[in-house]
Amino acid sequence: MTNSFLVSSVKAREILDSRGNPTVEVELTLQSGAIGTALVPSGASTGAHEAVELRDQDKNRFHGKGVRLATNYVNSEISEQIIGLDSRDQVALDRLLMDIDGSPNKSRLGANAILGVSLANAWAVANHKRIPLYQYLNPQVDYLMPVPMCNVLNGGAHAENSTDFQEFMIVPTGAGSFTEGIRWVAEIYQILKTTLTERKLTTTVGDEGGFAPQLPSNEAAMELLMESIEKSGKKPGDDVCIALDPAATEFFIADSEEYLLSRENRRLTGTDLIDLWSKWCDTYPIVSIEDGLAEDDWNSWVNLTSRLGRNVQLVGDDLFVTDKNRLKTGIELGAANSILIKPNQIGTLSETLEAVQLAQENNFSTIISHRSGETEDVTISHLAVATKSGQIKTGAPARGERTAKYNELIRIEDRLGSAATYPGANSFRSSRK
Ligand code: PGA
Ligand code: ZN
Numbered sequence: 001m002t003n004s005f006l007v008s009s010v011k012a013r014e015i016l017d018s019r020g021n022p023t024v025e026v027e028l029t030l031q032s033g034a035i036g037t038a039l040v041p042s043g044a045s046t047g048a049h050e051a052v053e054l055r056d057q058d059k060n061r062f063h064g065k066g067v068r069l070a071t072n073y074v075n076s077e078i079s080e081q082i083i084g085l086d087s088r089d090q091v092a093l094d095r096l097l098m099d100i101d102g103s104p105n106k107s108r109l110g111a112n113a114i115l116g117v118s119l120a121n122a123w124a125v126a127n128h129k130r131i132p133l134y135q136y137l138n139p140q141v142d143y144l145m146p147v148p149m150c151n152v153l154n155g156g157a158h159a160e161n162s163t164d165f166q167e168f169m170i171v172p173t174g175a176g177s178f179t180e181g182i183r184w185v186a187e188i189y190q191i192l193k194t195t196l197t198e199r200k201l202t203t204t205v206g207d208e209g210g211f212a213p214q215l216p217s218n219e220a221a222m223e224l225l226m227e228s229i230e231k232s233g234k235k236p237g238d239d240v241c242i243a244l245d246p247a248a249t250e251f252f253i254a255d256s257e258e259y260l261l262s263r264e265n266r267r268l269t270g271t272d273l274i275d276l277w278s279k280w281c282d283t284y285p286i287v288s289i290e291d292g293l294a295e296d297d298w299n300s301w302v303n304l305t306s307r308l309g310r311n312v313q314l315v316g317d318d319l320f321v322t323d324k325n326r327l328k329t330g331i332e333l334g335a336a337n338s339i340l341i342k343p344n345q346i347g348t349l350s351e352t353l354e355a356v357q358l359a360q361e362n363n364f365s366t367i368i369s370h371r372s373g374e375t376e377d378v379t380i381s382h383l384a385v386a387t388k389s390g391q392i393k394t395g396a397p398a399r400g401e402r403t404a405k406y407n408e409l410i411r412i413e414d415r416l417g418s419a420a421t422y423p424g425a426n427s428f429r430s431s432r433k
Pocket of ligand 1: 042043044045046047245247317369370371372373
């Protein structure tokens with residue numbers, strides 16, 4: 001019996017990501033001839049609890065970063081076992097991939113191999129049905145567009161010699177649509193560039209397309225953002241807010257349990273750092289702080305959440321790693337009130353969607369996110385719409401791998417017309433609504 005939805009072949013190859021490092025691309029074909037393609041991203045400030053990205057460690061190729069082991073696993077073991085499977089049963093496919101891998105953290109076949117197959121499968125079904133991926137994942141009449149959180153100043157592990165804190169983002173909460181929000185952000189980005197040039201703050205761009213100037217302090221970045229928002233004619237707090245991802249695990253010293261701000265030559269305890277966030281929230285229109293504390297500093301997370309959690313979105317990225325078990329701990333303890341969703345942290349589409357569901361059932365907001373190492377893949381744009389997350393984080397409004405995601409959302413919003421709603425400030429807890 002022929003069934004056009006059966007997987008007929010799967011093929012992986014090694015391609016390049018936006019940092020020029022190798023990554024996995026998977027093409028999965030159904031009996032109908034429909035093809036799904038997925039390109040896997042890669043982090044730099046990865047959490048210790050993430051699923052394992054398999055790298056060859058062969059120093060003769062790509063400085064050890066090759067992914068031929070992962071692509072070979074797709075083309076051999078995985079291919080042998082999934083050909084003939086019904087692609088519409090995503091959960092069964094993902095479970096099978098985990099069973100073939102057999103390890104608790106996808107370390108044998110690699111989360112990069114597994115995620116590529118998982119996402120390519122979903123795309124193949126959507127392509128066969130000739131509908132957008134978001135519609136296949138969640139058939140609805142009306143859809144919620146995400147508010148973009150755009151990283152315009154890069155520091156930490158994403159830029160050399162810049163701020164200790166990794167990401168300073170602008171969030172167009174007062175825009176009337178996603179498309180208008182992106183325009184505001186792009187305008188502010190250009191103003192920021194001019195301001196940096198005028199001040200002779202020569203700058204490179206960081207991995208996510210934001211500028212990476214050498215600033216005297218971390219707070220100087222906040223002042224630059226405020227000034228650029230105002231110069232664009234927008235009102236900070238009403239039109240455009242600020243979101244931060246300090247990625248605090250990166251500057252946490254485990255031995256002394258301190259946070260080291262090298263830029264300012266300061267060492268802070270968890271409580272000091274919470275005081276700093278609290279002060280910044282009083283001074284600036286901050287709607288969201290991600291990884292404001294380190295990935296295993298649960299006690300401080302609970303304190304931060306009880307202090308700021310009513311009005312500020314407190315996002316666990318390295319803290320939760322898109323893992324529903326770590327998220328459960330956070331829900332039980334009252335640590336954070338939001339989760340960053342990165343499919344490659346957990347390794348399959350089904351587990352990604354399970355984490356979203358658990359968060360939403362428990363009144364945690366969800367933010368669909370890129371990685372610092374990206375590709376032209378636009379799956380996360382569709383995931384943001386399908387999950388009604390109301391928020392997406394995918395870098396500066398510049399560089400092809402970042403604009404690919406924003407441009408796909410512009411297309412989706414245009415095609416949806418009046419069936420698309422832009423939530424603006426309603427996506428956030430802030431009292432500034
Ligand atoms: P990463 O950074 O992709 O390098 O982990 C992104 C983030 O921390 O959100
Ligand atoms: Zn982060």
